[in-house]
Amino acid sequence: MTTTDRTISREIQLAARPQGAPKDSDFALIERELGQPGSGEVLVRNLYLTVDPYMRGRMNDVKSYTPPFALNETMTGGAVGEVVASGVDTLKPGDLVLHDQGWRTHAVLKATSARKVDARPGVSPSAYLGILGxxxxxxxxxxxxxxxxxxxxxxxxxxxxxxxxxxxxxxxxxxxxxxxxxxxxxxxxxxxxxxxxxxxxxxxxxxxxxxxxxxxxxxxxxxxxxxxxxxxxxxxxxxxxxxxxxxxxxxxxxxxxxxxxxxxxxxxxxxxxxxxxxxxxxxxTYNSVFPQFVQEVGGWLASGELHYDETVVEGIENMPRAFMGMLSGENTGKMVVKL
Amino acid sequence: MTTTDRTISREIQLAARPQGAPKDSDFALIERELGQPGSGEVLVRNLYLTVDPYMRGRMNDVKSYTPPFALNETMTGGAVGEVVASGVDTLKPGDLVLHDQGWRTHAVLKATSARKVDARPGVSPSAYLGILGxxxxxxxxxxxxxxxxxxxxxxxxxxxxxxxxxxxxxxxxxxxxxxxxxxxxxxxxxxxxxxxxxxxxxxxxxxxxxxxxxxxxxxxxxxxxxxxxxxxxxxxxxxxxxxxxxxxxxxxxxxxxxxxxxxxxxxxxxxxxxxxxxxxxxxxTYNSVFPQFVQEVGGWLASGELHYDETVVEGIENMPRAFMGMLSGENTGKMVVKL
Structure with missing residues (x-):
């Protein structure tokens, strides 16, 4: 996909605001063509996407601590991906990044909106959407x-x-x-x-x-x-x-x-x-604890004192189902979508 | 009443636990004969008694932060009174004291359970049941x-x-x-x-x-x-x-x-x-603020910057009605009973 100048991103949009429990028809899978990253931008191939309970609130047209998702636009949310093309010096192809352009397979985003994270031995990159995120x-x-x-x-x-x-x-x-x-x-x-x-x-x-x-x-x-x-x-x-x-x-x-x-x-x-x-x-509000959190929890993960579970659903097309399943408790531990 | 060795105290007892809003028959006015104070005790003639919302909870047979009132016993609550006879050196007849033997006209109590308070010019002793209490x-x-x-x-x-x-x-x-x-x-x-x-x-x-x-x-x-x-x-x-x-x-x-x-x-x-x-x-839990509170609020009272209202009901026999009226909002400011 990245050998040409054009990349096809498959993305989940909000087709209708759910009434009560979300259903399939509230979501739509679309394809979109992305160009190459400009200066200051990176093209990222997402590896894992997150579904989280707070996203349900954003599907309502109600002001909250996060703005509502727009209808017929691709939703956003946490994602871990691999840089495939870069318009900046600070990130190079192959780098692992955490960013908020989830609900899609690929994204072009500002490099300043992506946080480079380390690939940890024995720890899936998806941990940055869960226990380390x-x-x-x-x-x-x-x-x-x-x-x-x-x-x-x-x-x-x-x-x-x-x-x-x-x-x-x-x-x-x-x-x-x-x-x-x-x-x-x-x-x-x-x-x-x-x-x-x-x-x-x-x-x-x-x-x-x-x-x-x-x-x-x-x-x-x-x-x-x-x-x-x-x-x-x-x-x-x-x-x-x-x-x-x-x-x-x-x-x-x-x-x-x-x-x-x-x-x-x-x-x-x-x-x-x-x-x-x-x-x-x-x-x-509690971002100041982040360094202490990563050090302490990362240590417990490494020592095996802290056990980490994931429920992994594969494929962007199954992401709405993963989200609905998470809301109804089908997951044990963190629910993620693997691409 | 205090010229003999015997004092008659008129007191309000809880006759029945109220179901919903209290009614007259939940209370009983009784008379009791008090002796002279022993060593370490004082006999107090109450001047003002308080009725407060929290007392409603104590009329239920439910454990709370204060124990429930017992049936067919005189209830307790804040009172300001005048010492009429004393078995201690620290308090003498005529002294104004704040104590918790309310719902009655007279009480014999341990001197250590009475706090001596100052008679303030222009301020009714009842203020110690309200704005200064x-x-x-x-x-x-x-x-x-x-x-x-x-x-x-x-x-x-x-x-x-x-x-x-x-x-x-x-x-x-x-x-x-x-x-x-x-x-x-x-x-x-x-x-x-x-x-x-x-x-x-x-x-x-x-x-x-x-x-x-x-x-x-x-x-x-x-x-x-x-x-x-x-x-x-x-x-x-x-x-x-x-x-x-x-x-x-x-x-x-x-x-x-x-x-x-x-x-x-x-x-x-x-x-x-x-x-x-x-x-x-x-x-x-916040008794540590008491000195600062008395100084600051006492100052505002003295300067007239803080306005203090009372609704005064007269007579021990009217105390249950005062209590019920307070619960239904008949008072403006502090509801007290004057004896």
Missing amino acids: MPGQTAYAGLLEVAAMKPGDVVFVSGAAGAVGSAVGQIARLKGAGRVIGSAGSADKVAHLTGKLGFDAAFNYKDGPVMAQLREAAPDGIDVYFDNVGGDHLEAALAAFKVFGRAALCGAISQYNATSAPSAPRNLALAIGKQLTLKGFIVG | MPGQTAYAGLLEVAAMKPGDVVFVSGAAGAVGSAVGQIARLKGAGRVIGSAGSADKVAHLTGKLGFDAAFNYKDGPVMAQLREAAPDGIDVYFDNVGGDHLEAALAAFKVFGRAALCGAISQYNATSAPSAPRNLALAIGKQLTLKGFIVG
């Missing part, structure tokens, strides 16, 4: 900065088998949490949490009320809740909190496809007497 | 410590005509808030807020949806919300918050009489993208 940093900053986890704390994380949740639980364990509890949506995931990932307890939220299952898993209460889910999970955490408990509000995946307002949590007034702190955050 | 300290600590108000912030307070709320709004103004907005439950109270109390804007929450009224009063959003009410007020604040907004969760008076779980707020997930902090607190 935005989801990993989200887990690290949310647990240690936002929720201010201390050694000995009882930590509960929802969506615990997901990209962020599996990192949260393991970082909590490695940082000396007194007890780590996770919730997930299948028996296999629960077994994985208490098996390979080393959680102290885990439960399947589909097996019964979250509040009762959490009470059983944490009979003495919890100090920290890392919320990926919202709704009845948050309500259960509010009930289980000890005095001075802290919640890092990271996501509300239970509500992303909702077309009517959720009713939970109905017990927020408990926050008064228990003197709880609930704090919403987005990872970009 | 627990409600004032709650306002001061909640606004400045918990919500970390900064000069220029747009501040919204609910229950703004109440004992805590009227202090919050005025302290915000005196500390340089950019705009102070209050909600209350009658046209008279609203006029009082924007009149004597110097709020920039106020609205009657009974006139229409809180969210729409708040949006009109704060078209550019709010930075700080001091929550005395919960429910739809908190939901409206979540919608109005700017990025990095902060809520001090102090009370949820809209829910105190509720017999079923409230549904609001349904939009807590907004806390993620806006990176909001919601923090529940109780005043006792």
